[in-house]
Amino acid sequence: MFKILQKTIRTGIVTTTYPSKPARISDHFRGRPSFDFEKWQDARPAADECPTGAISWRDTDDSRKVTVDYGLCVFCGLCAEASPDQAVKITKEFELATADRGSLILTAEYTLNADGTHRKLSAVSHGRVNADSDVQSVGAKARETIQKLLGRSLSIREVDAGSCNGCELEIVALNNPIYDIERFGIHFVASPRHADMLLVTGPVTRNMELALLKTYRAMPEPKLVVAVGACGISGGIFGENYASLGGVDKVLPVDVYIPGCPPRPQALLQGILLAVGRLREKRYDEHPSR
Amino acid sequence: MNLATLFGTLQTKFGKQVESMHAEHGDEAYIFLGDPNIRPITEYLRGELQARLVSVFAEDRRSREGVFFNYYVFEQRGDTQFLIVRAPVPAADPRFPSLSAELPAVNWQEREIQDWFGLTAVGHPNPRRVALHDNWPDVHPLRKDFPIDTVLPPFEGERHIYRPALGEGVLQVPVGPVHAGTIEPGHFSFAVAGEPILYLQLRMFYTHKGTEKLFEKLPIHKAVFLAESISGDSSFSHGTAFCQAIERAAEIEVPSDALIMRTVLLELERLCNHVADIGAIATDVGFVVANAHASRLKEMLLAANEQLAGNRLLRGMVCIGGVRRAWGAWQVELLRVAIDAFTREFRDLVALINSSESTRDRLEHTGILKPEIARDLGIVGVGGRASGIDLDVRRDHPYAAYRHLSFKVPVYQVGDVWHRMQVRIDEVQESISMIREAASRNLSGQFRVPVPPIPPNRCALSAVEGWRGEIIHWIRTGSDNRLERCKIKDPSLNNWPALVEAVQGNIIADFPVINKSFNLSYSGTDR
Ligand code: SF4
Numbered sequence: 081m082f083k084i085l086q087k088t089i090r091t092g093i094v095t096t097t098y099p100s101k102p103a104r105i106s107d108h109f110r111g112r113p114s115f116d117f118e119k120w121q122d123a124r125p126a127a128d129e130c131p132t133g134a135i136s137w138r139d140t141d142d143s144r145k146v147t148v149d150y151g152l153c154v155f156c157g158l159c160a161e162a163s164p165d166q167a168v169k170i171t172k173e174f175e176l177a178t179a180d181r182g183s184l185i186l187t188a189e190y191t192l193n194a195d196g197t198h199r200k201l202s203a204v205s206h207g208r209v210n211a212d213s214d215v216q217s218v219g220a221k222a223r224e225t226i227q228k229l230l231g232r233s234l235s236i237r238e239v240d241a242g243s244c245n246g247c248e249l250e251i252v253a254l255n256n257p258i259y260d261i262e263r264f265g266i267h268f269v270a271s272p273r274h275a276d277m278l279l280v281t282g283p284v285t286r287n288m289e290l291a292l293l294k295t296y297r298a299m300p301e302p303k304l305v306v307a308v309g310a311c312g313i314s315g316g317i318f319g320e321n322y323a324s325l326g327g328v329d330k331v332l333p334v335d336v337y338i339p340g341c342p343p344r345p346q347a348l349l350q351g352i353l354l355a356v357g358r359l360r361e362k363r364y365d366e367h368p369s370r
Numbered sequence: 371m372n373l374a375t376l377f378g379t380l381q382t383k384f385g386k387q388v389e390s391m392h393a394e395h396g397d398e399a400y401i402f403l404g405d406p407n408i409r410p411i412t413e414y415l416r417g418e419l420q421a422r423l424v425s426v427f428a429e430d431r432r433s434r435e436g437v438f439f440n441y442y443v444f445e446q447r448g449d450t451q452f453l454i455v456r457a458p459v460p461a462a463d464p465r466f467p468s469l470s471a472e473l474p475a476v477n478w479q480e481r482e483i484q485d486w487f488g489l490t491a492v493g494h495p496n497p498r499r500v501a502l503h504d505n506w507p508d509v510h511p512l513r514k515d516f517p518i519d520t521v522l523p524p525f526e527g528e529r530h531i532y533r534p535a536l537g538e539g540v541l542q543v544p545v546g547p548v549h550a551g552t553i554e555p556g557h558f559s560f561a562v563a564g565e566p567i568l569y570l571q572l573r574m575f576y577t578h579k580g581t582e583k584l585f586e587k588l589p590i591h592k593a594v595f596l597a598e599s600i601s602g603d604s605s606f607s608h609g610t611a612f613c614q615a616i617e618r619a620a621e622i623e624v625p626s627d628a629l630i631m632r633t634v635l636l637e638l639e640r641l642c643n644h645v646a647d648i649g650a651i652a653t654d655v656g657f658v659v660a661n662a663h664a665s666r667l668k669e670m671l672l673a674a675n676e677q678l679a680g681n682r683l684l685r686g687m688v689c690i691g692g693v694r695r696a697w698g699a700w701q702v703e704l705l706r707v708a709i710d711a712f713t714r715e716f717r718d719l720v721a722l723i724n725s726s727e728s729t730r731d732r733l734e735h736t737g738i739l740k741p742e743i744a745r746d747l748g749i750v751g752v753g754g755r756a757s758g759i760d761l762d763v764r765r766d767h768p769y770a771a772y773r774h775l776s777f778k779v780p781v782y783q784v785g786d787v788w789h790r791m792q793v794r795i796d797e798v799q800e801s802i803s804m805i806r807e808a809a810s811r812n813l814s815g816q817f818r819v820p821v822p823p824i825p826p827n828r829c830a831l832s833a834v835e836g837w838r839g840e841i842i843h844w845i846r847t848g849s850d851n852r853l854e855r856c857k858i859k860d861p862s863l864n865n866w867p868a869l870v871e872a873v874q875g876n877i878i879a880d881f882p883v884i885n886k887s888f889n890l891s892y893s894g895t896d897r
Contacts, residue, residue: 083721083722083725084659084722087659087663087718087722088659091663091666094666105676106673106676106677108676108677108678108679108680109676109680109681110680110681110686129591129592131588131591131592131594131595131596132595154595154685154686155681155686156595156685156686157680157686158686238552239548239555240552240553240554240555240577240892241555242555242576242577242579242893243554243577243602243893244599244600244601244602244893245554245601245602245603245891245892245893246599246602246603246605246683246685247602248552248553248554248602249602249603249683250682251552252552253665253669255665256662256665256666256668256669257662257665257666258665258666258669268551268552270550270551271550272548283579285576285577285578285579286506286522286525286578287503287575287576287577287578288547288555288576288577290525291547291548291555291576295548311599316599317584317588317592317595317596317599318579318580318581318584318596318599320519321518321519321579321580321583321584322509322511322516322518322519322520322521322522322580322583323511323578323579323580324579324580341685342602342683344682
């Protein structure tokens with residue numbers, strides 16, 4: 081007993097100050113790739129390298145549409161290596177959680193050159209996944225009520241709907257003395273019946289579809305769903321195939337999406353606090369209307 | 371026995387059945403049979419040569435060679451060669467003799483072949499589905515004529531029928547697939563008589579996501595990232611195993627500095643997971659303070675991971691031909707400092723655990739896996755070494771820079787939770803000294819080489835000792851920068867039956883700690 085106390089006292093307080101102060105992370109951390117669409121001469125080499133198809137392009141006549149989806153990105157940095165002119169840079173930014181799946185998708189339109197490269201940017205815009213704006217506003221209203229109800233204390237039930245367990249490692253880290261999620265009144269609970277939030281990692285496999293639905297149905301109203309990681313958002317590198325349905329929103333209504341592969345604990349924290357209205361979404365340069 | 375002698379002996383003994391034999395990449399010996407009858411040669415290899423059957427898997431070669439092939443990978447004690455026996459399975463009569471009755475270790479692997487390729491394991495003691503759940507339609511996803519994006523109709527009917535628990539006072543306790551904690555999904559069905567567990571039935575493959583099939587679709591350089599997602603906690607080990615396989619097939623010489631860097635990172639991955647497991651084992655018997663320290667120690671390593679690889683799980687670092695970035699002198703120095711701090715703290719952690727008699731009391735004699743049973747089940751890795759199975763790919767089939775490093779392989783005979791933790795503690799010490807030794811080298815040389823076009827139709831086997839145990843990747847390259855086949859074997863697949871054995875007779879309250887002491891990967895199993 082004495083030994084334990086001695087060790088505890090000698091160790092001192094190790095908990096981070098995030099999010100009240102910015103996270104202290106390594107300079108070498110690979111976060112969000114940022115795109116200087118103006119400067120970008122050719123998106124094709126980056127798209128060729130991108131392992132998950134987060135960067136894609138389509139040509140029609142003399143124009144090219146380039147799409148970047150942070151919901152698919154695994155933050156590997158290959159796009160930056162493949163793009164000359166420093167048009168793509170790897171940043172340390174990781175606070176990408178959002179309630180709007182569409183805001184993770186950027187589209188740039190270009191005029192094509194004869195040699196296949198492109199020039200002159202004509203527009204950058206957000207993608208729209210939820211075209212049905214009614215659904216969104218209903219969601220927003222429900223979220224307000226939930227935030228009032230659950231803002232102070234929150235119970236989370238985690239469901240691995242098919243992940244590689246990478247996201248689980250970082251979710252478990254939320255309970256360690258460094259990230260200590262309990263200091264926000266947030267607890268992980270064993271039963272969906274006690275849960276306000278379902279934190280789901282993916283991709284949702286055919287074999288987990290039913291278990292995920294049943295867990296969701298067992299939760300009392302009101303309830304939140306947070307999709308974690310590239311696979312939870314979009315299916316990630318697994319995408320959709322005979323055994324994988326893709327992202328969590330193929331099965332459940334999702335309130336907040338947390339990009340990453342896996343999202344680091346601070347990113348998870350940001351997404352969870354965002355879902356209960358205790359943090360705001362972060363704005364980045366490329367997001368014209370966010 | 372050298373290879374020429376072995377080939378000679380096999381030729382005399384099995385005559386016409388052996389069609390041809392050849393060696394590849396230095397330590398892969400391929401023995402091609404003319405018929406599916408694998409039994410006699412298996413008996414000889416396992417009996418007279420004391421070889422161990424490492425892995426069994428299949429390949430659909432109907433379009434090129436008119437048949438399916440089954441592969442049986444063997445290894446011999448003290449020999450770095452893998453013996454890979456290939457037996458054809460005719461498309462018109464897709465049956466092969468099952469070895470599971472004498473060799474329980476291949477039980478699941480043969481059933482995977484049944485499910486994924488539609489070949490029948492004749493004489494299998496339990497031929498029910500394993501990899502596809504019972505409610506799946508009659509499909510065989512790894513057949514070449516099954517498109518990966520096939521949309522299957524909604525599943526109906528029973529997922530799995532468990533053996534009923536019979537007898538007075540015997541209860542069946544179902545758990546999962548969604549568990550109480552933040553862990554992966556799987557279903558456990560316990561038959562209990564009062565407190566003690568009579569037997570445990572497992573249902574896995576809930577996280578099956580078509581990984582092996584997807585390896586045939588992705589361009590090879592992108593598939594490295596898929597390999598990193600086979601089991602997140604072993605991202606670097608699986609990533610390395612995959613890159614090694616491609617490098618062998620394409621005869622790419624990886625620079626020696628890159629091999630040292632890979633070794634350092636493989637050992638860092640081992641440290642992270644071992645220290646986390648030690649903490650988790652302590653938690654499961656109520657010693658949460660130890661876990662608080664263990665998870666803090668793990669965070670120290672993760673911070674170093676990020677400095678060295680840009681990612682806490684070491685993702686995006688390994689690549690075909692080496693590693694993706696060089697290390698500056700400051701990074702090597704940082705590694706040294708981190709390891710020094712970790713070493714001090716780890717000593718304290720072990721002392722803390724050893725000072726807690728109640729912890730020791732709960733862990734000793736709990737969840738015993740006897741060495742004989744471990745051998746029959748083909749248990750590998752940490753779980754095997756705690757039960758007398760002296761295997762370690764780093765020593766037995768050296769890769770990366772392991773042939774230049776000295777290290778001990780801890781082996782115990784007791785096989786309880788305490789000793790599975792002890793194996794981890796010993797291995798942490800070994801990893802520390804290996805990292806120190808490797809980091810003392812000058813690492814300013816070349817860290818990757820350019821990758822030439824990957825030639826088609828080359829086969830290669832790659833083995834890595836992940837922190838959990840033996841990882842095997844086997845590939846056949848295709849044209850157009852794609853693979854024809856990629857077989858993945860995570861050590862978890864072998865080791866689940868060990869859990870079933872180890873829990874018998876223990877009380878259900880000890881299940882979590884026994885399970886944690888093996889800490890198997892569901893995703894690695896299910897793929
Ligand atoms: S960093 Fe993201 S967008 Fe860039 S190549 Fe990697 S996955 Fe694709």
